[in-house]
Amino acid sequence: MPLRAHLLELRKRLVLASIGVVLGAVLAWIFYDPVFEAIQQPLEAAGSTRDGLVSLNFAGVAAPFDMRVKITIFLGVILSSPWWLYQLWAFITPGLTRRERGYAFGFLGAAVPLFLGGALLAWYVLPHAVQLLIEFTPSGATNLVDAQTYLGFVMRVMLVFGLAFLLPVVMVALNFAGLGTAATWRKGWRWAVMIAFTFSAIMTPTPDAITMIAVAIPICLLYAGALVICTVHDRRVDRRRVAAGLPRLDGTFPDDAEPAAT
CATH class of the missing domain: 1.20.58 (Methane Monooxygenase Hydroxylase; Chain G, domain 1)
Incomplete structure (x- = not known):
């Protein structure tokens, strides 16, 4: 396949994957409240063991809305993982025979559980990591964690684990x-x-x-x-x-x- 055709195929797969993420984010919008509570819980658990205050801090009027948008996009990536993983497979293996393309179902059958399993393992590790990092706060000090920074940390850990798997x-x-x-x-x-x-x-x-x-x-x-x-x-x-x-x-x-x- 010539370079131009590869680039066109890449653009096509990126567009289709992006559409899937957007649709997943729209669906995830309604689950924002319970998801936010779950994401905040490791920080609250770490703060409950200390005398000083540990809490999320929204620095700005628009920060809560921005937080909601980022969380829904993050959930969109998780929910639409079967779709964009298929787009990845379709781009990597365009020249396979019809029989070999049938392995796409096997690819998805393995890739989706592995990605979600890696993300779940990260969720298991996350409270321990947060607890350890919060312990570095001096005794009696207040640790107001920037909400955007904390969310970025959670998303990076979960996505990196998912991609590693x-x-x-x-x-x-x-x-x-x-x-x-x-x-x-x-x-x-x-x-x-x-x-x-x-x-x-x-x-x-x-x-x-x-x-x-x-x-x-x-x-x-x-x-x-x-x-x-x-x-x-x-x-x-x-x-x-x-x-x-x-x-x-x-x-x-x-x-x-x-x-x-x-």
């Missing part, structure tokens, strides 16, 4: 599209483990190692699962290529096969 699905999608082999992922497993634990250490700023390990282990297991799927797929591709007289994906020929005549 999508890594295995992206690996499989790239493999099916012929842009990455199982051998490539296998060679980088040490880097993957190191990045997983580094990510967990940064995103779980708690003093105990158990929380960090509890976050890193699922990411490593997902990487291993994706590697198994890529390996099985590459073996099938190799069998088809050998039957057609072509080299394997690594450029080698089987002992009982000769290179195809040119």
Whole structure:
């Protein structure tokens, strides 16, 4: 596909994904109050253990409205995740066969639970992170947390965790599209483990190692699962290529096969 066609396809997928997010945000508008209470709860719980005041602060007349808009857009991203994840798959794999495009349902069936699972794990970690950070407030001092800053922190943590859990699905999608082999992922497993634990250490700023390990282990297991799927797929591709007289994906020929005549 030429570059111009790729750019047009990218624009199309971005527009469709944006429409889905907007529709999800419109639906999420009516759930603002309970969602805001849930987002504020970790901060209130942290403040209840201290003598000083800990509370959200809206700095400006329009700040509450701005907060509502941002929360509804954030919820729109969560609610419309099946739709924009499908757009991501459709953009990454435009050249697959009809049979392989049928894997889109499998992609969505794995990507949506993984994204939501990562977001839920972040929600579990969030109160511990907030509690730890609030503990740095000097005794007797007041900590008026800017509402916009706090919301940005919550959204970043949840989205980063959700996207981190999508890594295995992206690996499989790239493999099916012929842009990455199982051998490539296998060679980088040490880097993957190191990045997983580094990510967990940064995103779980708690003093105990158990929380960090509890976050890193699922990411490593997902990487291993994706590697198994890529390996099985590459073996099938190799069998088809050998039957057609072509080299394997690594450029080698089987002992009982000769290179195809040119």
